[in-house]
Amino acid sequence: MKPLLAANWKMNLLRSEAEALAAEVGQHVVEYGDINFDVLVCPPFIHIAAINEILAGSPVALGAQNVNQNGFGAHTGEVNSEMLKQSGCSYVIVGHSERRANHSETDELTRLKAESVISFGMTAIVCLGETLAEREEKKTLQCISKQLSGSLPSQFNGQNLVIAYEPVWAIGSGLTPNLSQIEEVHSEIRSQLNKYSNDANDVRILYGGSVNPANSKTILSVKNVDGGLIGGASLNFNDFWTICLSVL
Numbered sequence: 001m002k003p004l005l006a007a008n009w010k011m012n013l014l015r016s017e018a019e020a021l022a023a024e025v026g027q028h029v030v031e032y033g034d035i036n037f038d039v040l041v042c043p044p045f046i047h048i049a050a051i052n053e054i055l056a057g058s059p060v061a062l063g064a065q066n067v068n069q070n071g072f073g074a075h076t077g078e079v080n081s082e083m084l085k086q087s088g089c090s091y092v093i094v095g096h097s098e099r100r101a102n103h104s105e106t107d108e109l110t111r112l113k114a115e116s117v118i119s120f121g122m123t124a125i126v127c128l129g130e131t132l133a134e135r136e137e138k139k140t141l142q143c144i145s146k147q148l149s150g151s152l153p154s155q156f157n158g159q160n161l162v163i164a165y166e167p168v169w170a171i172g173s174g175l176t177p178n179l180s181q182i183e184e185v186h187s188e189i190r191s192q193l194n195k196y197s198n199d200a201n202d203v204r205i206l207y208g209g210s211v212n213p214a215n216s217k218t219i220l221s222v223k224n225v226d227g228g229l230i231g232g233a234s235l236n237f238n239d240f241w242t243i244c245l246s247v248l
């Protein structure tokens, strides 16, 4: 499976910085030639249109970090799938743990968002992950299964769905699970996906949480890890590019 290296810029970068970073990523992907991995950048909403122009004609894909599940209407401050599609997005992250924790987003809402994204021909990146308390109570697999069953869109396949396993305690902390813990969760996700669909074999399962240039090669070579969702390290071009090249 072709790995996906996805940059989640979160609420960072002014427009000029975002444009410069996107241009550098785009230029390196083109210069590298026939690369055997997909690259995605997910800027804040306000920069999406500008980055779409920077990446015009580039193999680097553009994504959003969130979406509202509704169509047009009275939803002050929100952005819907049709708008994102028209602005050049082909991926949308849904159910990130920061949305779940800080904006009370549930599995059900995550599912509705994923279905909206898919209905406009984009790929939903559905995020899952246990808290430290859940891991310590040995409830990791239980938590992942519950989030997966509640958040999965009704119809999915390798083109319209990506799963990102991001342990909440690993995000931005410098901590990561060990390789066998990552392998255990990814293989559980893979077998659950196969239970829900006959068409799930090529759904990519990303790992996210404190991936950096020093640990990316080992983490991204774990079985059933089909790429990474990178936060902090994606804000620095050299770090992000080193992580991308580590899948080769």
Ligand code: 13P
Pocket: 008, 096, 166, 170, 171, 172, 173, 174, 208, 209, 210, 211, 229, 230, 231, 232, 233
């Ligand atoms: P960090 O790479 O900064 O830990 O963030 C991971 C993440 O939340 C990506 O969505």
